[in-house]
Amino acid sequence: xxxxxxxxxxxxxxxxxxxxxxxxxxxxxxxxxxxxxxxxxxxxxxxxxxxxxxxxxxxxxxxxxxxxxxxxxxxxxxxxxxxxxxxxxxxxxxxxxxxxxxxxxxxxxxxxxxxxxxxxxxxxxxxxxxxxxxxxxxxxxxxxxxxxxxxxxxxxxxxxxxxxxxxxxxxxxxxxxxxxxxxxxxxxxxxxxxxxxxxxxxxxxxxxxxxxxxxxxxxxxxxxxxxxxxxxxxxxxxxxxxxxxxxxxxxxxxxxxxxxxxxxxxxxxxxxxxxxxxxx
Amino acid sequence: xxxxxxxxxxxxxxxxxxxxxxxxxxxxxxxxxxxxxxxxxxxxxxxxxxxxxxxxxxxxxxxxxxxxxxxxxxxxxxxxxxxxxxxxxxxxxxxxxxxxxxxxxxxxxxxxxxxxxxxxxxxxxxxxxxxxxxxxxxxxxxxxxxxxxxxxxxxxxxxxxxxxxxxxxxxxxxxxxxxxxxxxxxxxxxxxxxxxxxxxxxxxxxxxxxxxxxxxxxxxxxxxxxxxxxxxxxxxxxxxxxxxxxxxxxxxxxxxxxxxxxxxxxxxxxxxxxxxxxxxxxxxxxxxxxxxxxxxxxxxxxxxxxx
Amino acid sequence: xxxxxxxxxxxxxxxxxxxxxxxxxxxxxxxxxxxxxxxxxxxxxxxxxxxxxxxxxxxxxxxxxxxxxxxxxxxxxxxxxxxxxxxxxxxxxxxxxxxxxxxxxxxxxxxxxxxxxxxxxxxxxxxxxxxxxxxxxxxxxxxxxxxxxxxxxxxxxxxxxxxxxxxxxxxxxxxxxxxxxxxxxxxxxxxxxxxxxxxxxxxxxxxxxxxxxxxxxxxxxxxxxxxxxxxxxxxxxxxxxxxxxxxxxxxxxxxxxxxxxxxxxxxxxxxxxxxxxxxxxxxxxxxxxxxxxxxxxxxxxxxxxxxxxxxxxxxxxxxxxxxxxxxxxxxxxx
Numbered sequence: 001x002x003x004x005x006x007x008x009x010x011x012x013x014x015x016x017x018x019x020x021x022x023x024x025x026x027x028x029x030x031x032x033x034x035x036x037x038x039x040x041x042x043x044x045x046x047x048x049x050x051x052x053x054x055x056x057x058x059x060x061x062x063x064x065x066x067x068x069x070x071x072x073x074x075x076x077x078x079x080x081x082x083x084x085x086x087x088x089x090x091x092x093x094x095x096x097x098x099x100x101x102x103x104x105x106x107x108x109x110x111x112x113x114x115x116x117x118x119x120x121x122x123x124x125x126x127x128x129x130x131x132x133x134x135x136x137x138x139x140x141x142x143x144x145x146x147x148x149x150x151x152x153x154x155x156x157x158x159x160x161x162x163x164x165x166x167x168x169x170x171x172x173x174x175x176x177x178x179x180x181x182x183x184x185x186x187x188x189x190x191x192x193x194x195x196x197x198x199x200x201x202x203x204x205x206x207x208x209x210x211x212x213x214x215x216x217x218x219x220x221x222x223x224x225x226x227x228x229x230x231x232x233x234x235x236x237x238x239x240x241x242x243x244x245x246x247x248x249x250x251x252x253x254x255x256x257x258x259x260x261x262x263x264x265x266x267x268x269x270x271x272x273x274x275x276x277x278x279x280x
Numbered sequence: 281x282x283x284x285x286x287x288x289x290x291x292x293x294x295x296x297x298x299x300x301x302x303x304x305x306x307x308x309x310x311x312x313x314x315x316x317x318x319x320x321x322x323x324x325x326x327x328x329x330x331x332x333x334x335x336x337x338x339x340x341x342x343x344x345x346x347x348x349x350x351x352x353x354x355x356x357x358x359x360x361x362x363x364x365x366x367x368x369x370x371x372x373x374x375x376x377x378x379x380x381x382x383x384x385x386x387x388x389x390x391x392x393x394x395x396x397x398x399x400x401x402x403x404x405x406x407x408x409x410x411x412x413x414x415x416x417x418x419x420x421x422x423x424x425x426x427x428x429x430x431x432x433x434x435x436x437x438x439x440x441x442x443x444x445x446x447x448x449x450x451x452x453x454x455x456x457x458x459x460x461x462x463x464x465x466x467x468x469x470x471x472x473x474x475x476x477x478x479x480x481x482x483x484x485x486x487x488x489x490x491x492x493x494x495x496x497x498x499x500x501x502x503x504x505x506x507x508x509x510x511x512x513x514x515x516x517x518x519x520x521x522x523x524x525x526x527x528x529x530x531x532x533x534x535x536x537x538x539x540x541x542x543x544x545x546x547x548x549x550x551x552x553x554x555x556x557x558x559x560x561x562x563x564x565x566x567x568x569x570x571x572x573x574x575x576x577x578x579x580x581x582x583x584x585x586x587x
Numbered sequence: 588x589x590x591x592x593x594x595x596x597x598x599x600x601x602x603x604x605x606x607x608x609x610x611x612x613x614x615x616x617x618x619x620x621x622x623x624x625x626x627x628x629x630x631x632x633x634x635x636x637x638x639x640x641x642x643x644x645x646x647x648x649x650x651x652x653x654x655x656x657x658x659x660x661x662x663x664x665x666x667x668x669x670x671x672x673x674x675x676x677x678x679x680x681x682x683x684x685x686x687x688x689x690x691x692x693x694x695x696x697x698x699x700x701x702x703x704x705x706x707x708x709x710x711x712x713x714x715x716x717x718x719x720x721x722x723x724x725x726x727x728x729x730x731x732x733x734x735x736x737x738x739x740x741x742x743x744x745x746x747x748x749x750x751x752x753x754x755x756x757x758x759x760x761x762x763x764x765x766x767x768x769x770x771x772x773x774x775x776x777x778x779x780x781x782x783x784x785x786x787x788x789x790x791x792x793x794x795x796x797x798x799x800x801x802x803x804x805x806x807x808x809x810x811x812x813x814x815x816x817x818x819x820x821x822x823x824x825x826x827x828x829x830x831x832x833x834x835x836x837x838x839x840x841x842x843x844x845x846x847x848x849x850x851x852x853x854x855x856x857x858x859x860x861x862x863x864x865x866x867x868x869x870x871x872x873x874x875x876x877x878x879x880x881x882x883x884x885x886x887x888x889x890x891x892x893x894x895x896x897x898x899x900x901x902x903x904x905x906x907x908x909x910x911x912x913x914x915x916x917x918x919x920x921x
Contacts, residue, residue, distance in 0.1 A: 052823040055710070077828075084826020097817040100916055101839040111825055143915040156821075163825070427604035430896040432858030434731075435876055439888060440612060442880045519729050523862060526731075527877050542735065549742050560735050564728060571727045 001068050003028045003199040004049065004167055009062030011044060011053070011223075018044050018057070020224045026216075028166065029197040031190070033214035033231070035207055035246065041223040042203045046169045049201070050089055051079055066167065085113075088160040090170040090189070094152035094177075098144040104128075104155050105140030111163040127158040131188055150181035154188065161192050168193070171203045186213060207247055211235050219243050307579040314573030317565050324385040332379035333365060336536045340374035345552040348377075371541070371555045372548045381558055383536040388518045388566065391452055395517035396510050398456035403463020404506065408494055410464065411471030421464070428461045437520055438527060446529050455517050463509060470502040504582035511574030515567040522563060538563055594907075598900050605896040606658060609889050610651050654889070663890030668882045673890035677872055681894075682765035683753060684860050684871035690768065690787055691794035691856055698795065699802035707810040708833050718803065726800035730859040734793035734866045741789065749786050751868040790867040794859050801852045802845060809841035816840075842913035850906030854899045 002025040011019040019041045026032040034042045047053050049064055051071065064071045066086060071079055088111075091097040098107060108124045109115075115123050121140065128136035131154040144152055153173060160168050170189060174182040190213045193200045202214060210217050210231065217234045219227045219242065227240040238244045324331060342359050343366070346352060352363035360366070368377040410421040437454050444450040475498070518538075525539020526546075538559040545556025625634060638644045645653070657664065663673035706718040728736075741748045749755070753767060762770050768787060771780040813819070814837050822832045861873035868874070872891050879887040911917045 047820075050824045052820050080823075080826045080828070083824070087824065089821060089824040091817050091821055093817055097821050099818040099822075099836050099840070101914060102836075145916045159821075423600065423604060426601045427608060429854070430601055430605050430899045431608075431892065432854075432861055432895050432899075434858055435861045435873075435892065435895065438861070438877060439880050439892070442883075443612065519731065523731055526862075527865060528881065546735075546738070549738070553739065553743055556735070557739060560732065560739065564732060564736075567729075567732075568724075568727055 002026065003030075003067060004201070005063075005065040005068075006045070006049065007063040007065065009045070009048060009064065010060045011041075011048060011057055012060050013054070013057045017060075018223050019048070022062070022220070022223075022225055024218050024225070024228070026167070026199045026201055028199050029194075030216070031193060031200045031202055031214045033210035033217040034201060034203045034220060035205065035210055035217060036220035037205055037246075039222075040220040042220050043171055044223075045220075046089075046171050046201065046203050049167075050087055050169060051076075051083055085163065086166045088163050088165040088168045090153075090157055090160045090168060090173045092172040092175055094149050094156055097156055098152055100144050102143075103140065104142055104144065104147070108140070108155065108159050108162060111159050113164055123162075127162045128155065130161075130192070131155070131158040132184075133158075150177055150185065153177060153181075153185055157185070157189060157192065161196060161198070164196070165198055167199045167201070169201045169203070172205070173202075174209065175204070175206075189213070207235070219246065303579065307576045310572035310576035311580075314569040314571075314576060317569035318573060321385050321389060321566060321569075324382045325389040328383045328386050332376075332382045334376035334379040336375060336380040336383040338375060340370070343370045343374035345372055345548065345555075346370040346374070347552070348554050368558050369552065369554045371544055372552065377541070377555060377558055380536050380541055381538070381562055384538040384541060384559065385562075387448070387521065387535050387537045390448065391455070391521045392514035392518045394452045395455045395459065396513040398452065399459045399513055399517075400463050400506065400510055402456065403460040404467050404499075406460065407464035407467030408471050408498065411468035412475060412490065412494055412498070414472075418468075421468075425461045425464055428458070431458075433458050434520065434523060438524065438529060441524055441529050446524070448535065451521055451524060452517075455520050459513060459516065462513065463506070466505060466509060467502060470505065471498055474498050474501055504578045507581060508574040508578040511570045511577070515570040518563065518566060594904065598904065601900055602896065606655055606893065607651075609892050609896075610654060614647060614650065658889075658893060663893070664886035666879070666884050666887040666890075668879060668884040668887060673886050676875060676887060677890055677894055679765065680870055680872045680875050682767075683869055684864065684873055686766060686768045687787065687791055687794065687860055687864070687869065687871060688857055690791040691798070692853065694791055694795035695798040695802060695856070698799040699806055702799075703803045703807035703810060704833055704838075706807050707814060707837070708830050710829075718807070722800040722803040722807075724800075725796040726804070728797070730794050730797055730856075731862045731866070733796050734790065734863055737789045737793055738866065748789070750789060753786050753869055754783055755786075790863045790869060793866075794856055794863050797859075798849070798852050798856045802849055805848045806841055806845045809844045810837050813837035813840040839913060843910050843917070846906055846909045846913060850902050850909075853902055857895065857898060857902075 004024075004026040006022060006024045009019055009022045010017060022041070022045060024032065024034070024045075034045065036042045044053070044057070047057075048059065049071075053059070059072060062072075066083075069082070071083070074082065098104070105121065105124045108127060109120050112120060112123055124140050125136045128139055133139050133151055133154050139147065139151070139155070147155070153176075157173070160170075173189065174185050177185060186209065189200070189202075202210065204210060207217075214231045217227075217229060217231050218225055219234070219240065221242055227234065227238065227243045229239070234243060235247070238247055346358050346363075346366055346369050348369040349363040349367045352358075352366075352369070355361065355363040366376050366378070368381065370376055371380070406421050410418045437458050440454040440457070441451055444454060471494075521537065522539035522542060525537050526543045528543065541559040542556055542563075545552070545554075545559065549556055625637065635644070643650070654664070661674055663677075665671065666673050666676050669676050702718050702722070706714050738750050741750050764770050768780065768783050771777075771783060810833065814833065819832055819836055822836050827835070860871060861876055863869070864871040864873035865877050872894065876888065876891045878884075879891065
């Protein structure tokens with residue numbers, strides 16, 4: 001049994017479909033990438049799994065199972081309680097994802113599993129050390145605005161793993177960071193994932209990042225799945241034209257000097273018509 | 281009392297409610313309500329002698345504290361045949377409440393509009409100069425505004441009117457002198473903001489004089505806000521005039537004011553509730569209409585809000 | 588430290604400006620306080636003596652400097668109306684005003700926080716519409732008119748509800764201070780407290796409504812803005828309920844704009860006591876101010892206006908400190 005099973009999930013916002021028949025599985029101790037351009041529905045998928053869909057979004061079809069438990073059949077309260085212990089989220093923008101009025105320590109401490117008050121600070125510092133934040137004791141007492149973007153993202157990563165989840169959903173966790181910081185953060189996420197053995201769903205627009213850390217990849221466009229395959233197969237032998245186009249548009253560090261190719265307009269056109277007339 | 285901050289902040293509160301589609305229809309409703317009430321007020325003010333059934337200052341000892349027509353079960357007791365000759369009843373001196381209400385609209389309109397014009401003129405000029413030139417001019421005007429804001433406005437107007445004399449002119453001047461800061465603060469803040477924008481630099485480069493930049497580039501941008509403030513100021517002035525009457529500093533020389541009616545009605549409230557109720561209701565309706573019109577006009581004049 | 592000194596200097600300058608204006612408007616306009624104090628048929632000598640007693644025989648500039656020197660020592664002179672030192676009159680009446688302001692602020696805060704948190708928590712169009720409508724109405728109508736509306740309603744429908752004074756003189760209570768409400772609460776005389784509240788609730792509510800509406804509007808829109816932030820979504824994934832998020836995450840972030848507006852509106856509320864006290868016959872400094880104006884009691888007017896100005900300036904100053912308490916980003920970097 002897989003850790004996460006999304007089964008033919010469809011979501012509408014104000015009657016307009018944003019996800020159509022999306023199915024995907026992620027196993028424990030595995031990183032599954034979800035790739036697509038903005039508007040592909042990949043963030044919506046993450047929110048649906050986490051149970052934080054916007055108010056105007058409606059699930060019209062499908063199921064989301066975590067360890068075989070159908071999340072959509074639970075009451076909102078029960079689901080919230082269950083998922084607060086089993087799923088965690090690494091957001092895209094570290095600047096707005098931390099409450100500016102509360103200390104890093106306080107925001108980290110609240111996700112810890114029940115810990116005696118006296119040990120909480122030690123545990124917070126241990127986690128800040130684990131994500132390689134220097135002078136952790138001082139940072140624990142700091143407010144978000146006193147840290148750099150990279151440090152904040154590390155703190156958010158610590159907060160995601162500190163609750164000992166089974167599944168972590170990372171939504172473009174490196175997009176808002178400097179290129180040099182990106183690499184460190186990426187490595188950190190993979191290390192923590194390997195150490196803790198969680199399942200990780202890595203949402204990104206960057207196939208290059210996916211190639212580095214994922215075992216399987218789901219390519220999305222216009223709210224539907226275009227292609228789903230093991231990572232090396234996607235990179236070396238993409239079957240779908242869109243995936244190939246996405247690959248061509250991605251900078252690759254091994255082939256320096258080669259220019260980037262934009263997605264051919266004809267292909268885009270074809271995809272858009274497909275999305276419009278599909279079985280949504 | 282409504283205040284400046286509200287306008288500055290209403291910009292933010294207007295957005296984000298997710299009800300943009302209904303903003304249009306709400307604004308239309310506001311304009312209809314406001315226009316209707318203000319139209320009636322204006323007609324009453326302009327044609328008071330023609331509309332009013334009775335002389336508003338005429339005492340009649342036989343008609344003391346007569347209730348409104350629909351509650352008047354025994355008109356014969358007061359020696360009249362048709363109670364609808366005094367539709368809203370009479371006060372403790374037997375004067376017709378309806379006629380006084382109509383004549384009172386006159387003073388209300390005169391005071392409100394004059395104060396708003398005076399305060400807006402002073403406030404806009406001083407605020408624009410302060411914001412546009414900055415430096416020591418801004419420092420001095422800013423300090424004056426600070427000093428002004430350190431006084432309770434109502435108490436200050438009571439003191440000034442008591443000392444200057446209770447004429448219509450002094451009431452108008454006093455309220456305008458106290459309230460110009462409302463306009464000055466808003467205009468200054470807006471001019472400061474506008475001044476830093478590129479189109480002002482562009483106007484400078486193409487050789488516009490300071491005055492033409494102010495009048496052509498800056499003022500049109502703050503006009504919607506000014507119109508709203510102007511309507512609110514009319515309401516504030518009318519209320520302050522009422523307050524002055526209420527603390528026995530009424531406009532003398534026999535003019536009928538809503539404030540006088542309210543003060544008089546408060547004294548006889550236990551015997552004749554209608555004497556105070558109708559002018560209070562007229563005042564509230566007027567204020568709500570002014571607020572509604574101001575808000576609606578702002579919506580129609582401001583292209584950013586409409587979008 | 589230098590910033591503190593600067594703001595102190597700024598306050599001093601504003602207060603100095605206030606004192607000049609207060610002195611000027613009361614001296615340069617017509618009106619003869621001496622004539623009002625003189626018995627009919629008094630001789631010129633009596634008049635001259637009185638003028639000397641109140642220092643009216645000196646030049647305007649001299650009078651101002653003497654007056655300012657006294658004001659700095661909190662000596663505002665002698666009230667011509669009460670024949671008592673102005674400070675004594677003010678201190679005697681200040682408690683009634685302060686209790687009114689305190690109660691009104693509490694009511695305003697309670698109403699505003701309840702309504703805006705409710706609106707943001709429920710998030711339904713109906714709740715939003717009702718709360719927006721109520722606050723719009725409460726804000727458009729000034730406190731003076733709310734007081735009249737309350738008086739009207741009480742007179743017509745609730746004849747047992749008091750609308751005049753702070754307490755029933757027939758059931759005279761023993762108090763050692765003029766803070767009746769606070770004292771009855773501290774000394775645990777709850778029945779006396781309830782009785783005093785019956786007298787205080789209407790004027791305080793009339794005063795509170797416009798402020799409550801103002802706070803509601805800002806707080807609600809600030810809360811809505813805060814609830815759209817990413818950290819709220821993150822808090823949802825941590826299993827917090829919506830109410831917990833509104834109270835625990837959004838509220839503090841919504842405080843800065845709220846404090847900014849509230850401090851300005853609080854000065855309006857305090858200014859409003861002048862009329863509310865008169866309307867409900869409360870023996871505070873506001874009603875004293877009006878009677879001082881009507882009786883041309885110049886020293887008392889000057890003293891009361893200076894006290895109001897001082898309170899206003901202090902409120903604006905303390906709101907700056909409150910921002911920093913609410914938002915760590917405004918604190919000095921460590």
